[in-house]
Amino acid sequence: MKAAARLKPGTHFIEGNLALAEGAIAAGCRFMAGYPITPASEIPNRLSQLLPTVGGVFLQTEDEIAAVCSAIGASWAGLKAMTATSGPGISLMQENIGLAASTETPLVIVDVMRFGPSTGVPSVGLAGDVVQVARGSHGDYQIIALCPESPQEMYDHMIRAFNLAERFRCPVFVLPDGFIGHMREQVVIPPDQEIELAQRKIAASGTTPLERQDFLDPEVAPMPVFGRGLQAHVTSSCHNSQGMRNLTDPEVMHTYATMPMQKILRKRDQIVEVAADYAPGDLVIVAYGTVARSARAAAQTARAQGLAVGTLCLKTLWPFPDQEVAAAAQQARAVLVLENNTGQMLPYIKAEAATHCPVQFLGPRLLGQIQEPAAVLARVKEMLS
Amino acid sequence: MSLAAHPLRKYTRPHVKKTTTCPGCGNGVVAQAILWAIDELNREEGLTMDDFVFVSGIGCSAWIPSPLFAADTLHTTHGRPIAFATGVKLGLPQQKVLVASGDGDLAAIGGNHLIHAARRNIDLTVVMVNNGIYGMTGGQTAPTTPRGLHTITSPYGTMEPEFNVAAMVAAAGAPYVARWTTYHPRQLKRAIKKGIQKQGFAFIEAISQCPVQYGRVSKLGRATAILEHFKNSSVKLAKAKDMSEAELAGKITVGEFCDRQAPELASQWSALRDALGKEQG
Numbered sequence: 001m002k003a004a005a006r007l008k009p010g011t012h013f014i015e016g017n018l019a020l021a022e023g024a025i026a027a028g029c030r031f032m033a034g035y036p037i038t039p040a041s042e043i044p045n046r047l048s049q050l051l052p053t054v055g056g057v058f059l060q061t062e063d064e065i066a067a068v069c070s071a072i073g074a075s076w077a078g079l080k081a082m083t084a085t086s087g088p089g090i091s092l093m094q095e096n097i098g099l100a101a102s103t104e105t106p107l108v109i110v111d112v113m114r115f116g117p118s119t120g121v122p123s124v125g126l127a128g129d130v131v132q133v134a135r136g137s138h139g140d141y142q143i144i145a146l147c148p149e150s151p152q153e154m155y156d157h158m159i160r161a162f163n164l165a166e167r168f169r170c171p172v173f174v175l176p177d178g179f180i181g182h183m184r185e186q187v188v189i190p191p192d193q194e195i196e197l198a199q200r201k202i203a204a205s206g207t208t209p210l211e212r213q214d215f216l217d218p219e220v221a222p223m224p225v226f227g228r229g230l231q232a233h234v235t236s237s238c239h240n241s242q243g244m245r246n247l248t249d250p251e252v253m254h255t256y257a258t259m260p261m262q263k264i265l266r267k268r269d270q271i272v273e274v275a276a277d278y279a280p281g282d283l284v285i286v287a288y289g290t291v292a293r294s295a296r297a298a299a300q301t302a303r304a305q306g307l308a309v310g311t312l313c314l315k316t317l318w319p320f321p322d323q324e325v326a327a328a329a330q331q332a333r334a335v336l337v338l339e340n341n342t343g344q345m346l347p348y349i350k351a352e353a354a355t356h357c358p359v360q361f362l363g364p365r366l367l368g369q370i371q372e373p374a375a376v377l378a379r380v381k382e383m384l385s
Numbered sequence: 386m387s388l389a390a391h392p393l394r395k396y397t398r399p400h401v402k403k404t405t406t407c408p409g410c411g412n413g414v415v416a417q418a419i420l421w422a423i424d425e426l427n428r429e430e431g432l433t434m435d436d437f438v439f440v441s442g443i444g445c446s447a448w449i450p451s452p453l454f455a456a457d458t459l460h461t462t463h464g465r466p467i468a469f470a471t472g473v474k475l476g477l478p479q480q481k482v483l484v485a486s487g488d489g490d491l492a493a494i495g496g497n498h499l500i501h502a503a504r505r506n507i508d509l510t511v512v513m514v515n516n517g518i519y520g521m522t523g524g525q526t527a528p529t530t531p532r533g534l535h536t537i538t539s540p541y542g543t544m545e546p547e548f549n550v551a552a553m554v555a556a557a558g559a560p561y562v563a564r565w566t567t568y569h570p571r572q573l574k575r576a577i578k579k580g581i582q583k584q585g586f587a588f589i590e591a592i593s594q595c596p597v598q599y600g601r602v603s604k605l606g607r608a609t610a611i612l613e614h615f616k617n618s619s620v621k622l623a624k625a626k627d628m629s630e631a632e633l634a635g636k637i638t639v640g641e642f643c644d645r646q647a648p649e650l651a652s653q654w655s656a657l658r659d660a661l662g663k664e665q666g
Contacts (some may be wrong), residue, residue: 001660001661030665052654052661052663053663055658055664055666056666057475057476057665058561059472061468061501062501063497065469065498069461069462069465069469069471069472070471071472072469072470073440073459073471073473073474073476074473075472076459076473077473077474077475077476078476078477078666079476096465099462183549206526208455215658224457225566226438226457226477226480227477229435230457231456231457231458232457232458232459233398233451233452233458234457235451235452237460245451245452267561314544363578
């Protein structure tokens with residue numbers, strides 16, 4: 001039997017989705033479940049080749065609901081698990097994304113975002129799910145979302161995503177749009193020994209749930225992984241720190257909903273990453289994902305022409321980089337928000353920036369077409385004049 | 386003076402002292418059938434509760450293992466326990482993974498996962514408690530409700546025929562399928578035990594009484610009356626095959642729908658890993 005082989009360490013010219021699949025294996029992913037969907041299908045295609053060669057399992061499910069559920073099940077079995085899909089798949093997964101958040105399950109979900117709503121245009125990239133990944137399941141909960149802007153970051157963000165999932169016991173999203181998923185670019189793959197990997201803490205053997213705190217610990221409870229005689233009690237119902245269902249105590253209800261959020265928000269400084277390149281008095285372009293590239297290109301040209309223009313590119317979308325956006329706006333002459341959608345993150349950015357300086361929005365002239373740096377530059381000049 | 390403990394108490398969490406089931410519910414019979422099967426496997430094969438992961442969905446019968454059973458228990462969303470259990474089994478192929486849930490959970494909202502798990506033949510034991518109605522939410526029509534019954538959402542009588550779930554799962558490819566009622570606790574226990582031993586997808590349908598909801602709308606009334614009805618209406622499959630459709634109307638066919646061997650998914654993954662010379666994980 002001829003087995004597939006991982007890409008060797010070194011420099012490669014590859015598609016974003018394939019870089020992401022290599023990153024998943026390097027991160028220690030040993031279970032992937034998925035359902036075919038454009039523009040994410042290259043990820044299950046590739047991982048179905050690679051996973052068996054590293055002792056892992058690939059499962060093609062009957063739908064995206066089963067994909068996310070079986071990945072959650074595999075995570076409780078002790079494996080680093082993921083699924084990958086696009087917007088319609090995320091819509092189907094939402095109920096169980098809430099389960100993963102409330103049961104504090106380490107899980108990586110890749111959403112190669114496409115043009116919606118509804119079936120929309122599968123092969124056209126659009127950052128259409130940036131809010132639904134954070135707010136699409138019912139109730140209050142907190143996830144982590146990373147936003148790559150290049151095939152290299154597709155690789156790098158997968159390693160970071162699995163590490164964050166293991167450390168914080170929560171769902172972590174990686175959110176490229178279809179343009180990044182299908183973009184071919186230089187990707188440097190490091191040797192495995194240079195990659196730092198996080199592993200979840202596991203509950204002490206020989207104990208039962210009543211002797212432990214398995215859930216709702218602000219410092220992240222050790223996980224009572226199945227198959228170790230730990231008698232783990234895991235429920236999507238409201239539960240106490242031992243995992244036992246409690247539908248009557250208001251204190252337990254409050255803690256059940258808020259502590260899994262707090263364990264992430266309290267550590268936001270260790271999670272939130274931005275690329276800040278601006279000076280006081282600059283017009284700051286705030287962008288993420290594909291159009292962060294347009295923002296940088298426009299700023300570079302503007303500076304060459306003597307204009308005071310900087311950029312703030314968001315690598316983490318959730319927890320929202322509120323402090324970083326506010327800090328930029330405090331020093332900025334104005335903020336221009338660039339998004340590859342009609343302004344999904346704009347209200348969150350405005351909430352932090354608009355009290356400090358004027359905020360304008362620039363979406364694609366034609367939705368689904370990337371902003372050309374020239375169009376961004378034209379708007380920048382208009383704002384500066 | 387010591388109180389005599391129930392012989393199955395050793396398999397339940399010591400701090401769980403009550404269940405959520407209504408008086409007369411069939412859940413207790415099914416819970417015992419599962420635990421008696423495990424008790425026999427303990428004596429015969431040395432299996433313990435540590436060898437099991439129990440997965441359930443939403444509904445009254447999803448609370449059979451959770452929180453009662455002293456083992457790893459995963460209580461999930463409505464309709465999805467088989468999907469969760471599939472991931473657990475592929476991640477822990479040496480564990481016995483048993484799903485206990487209801488007809489609404491497994492055959493209505495979760496029907497797609499049920500037929501696909503049967504098709505892919507993953508080694509799960511699925512015990513479906515079929516009470517013919519949505520009990521927890523107040524007596525709505527289920528896909529297993531007999532045609533013509535007046536329920537709270539079919540006030541003029543149900544117009545839809547009911548699912549023959551065991552036959553459907555057998556047709557989808559499951560190697561072991563059986564159906565019994567809560568009037569048949571020993572047969573039920575034997576079928577569950579066989580299902581646990583079967584390497585492959587095993588489906589055991591337990592027709593069960595819900596005196597509170599089904600008993601009311603069917604006018605059958607108390608639990609004992611519904612059990613009497615199960616006794617009088619049950620027909621063994623061997624006998625049923627010689628009966629006409631008219632003779633079988635209103636009857637409950639019981640017995641083994643199939644018992645065969647077929648390639649199982651988790652063990653095929655183990656074989657693939659062996660062929661590639663890789664340990665799991």
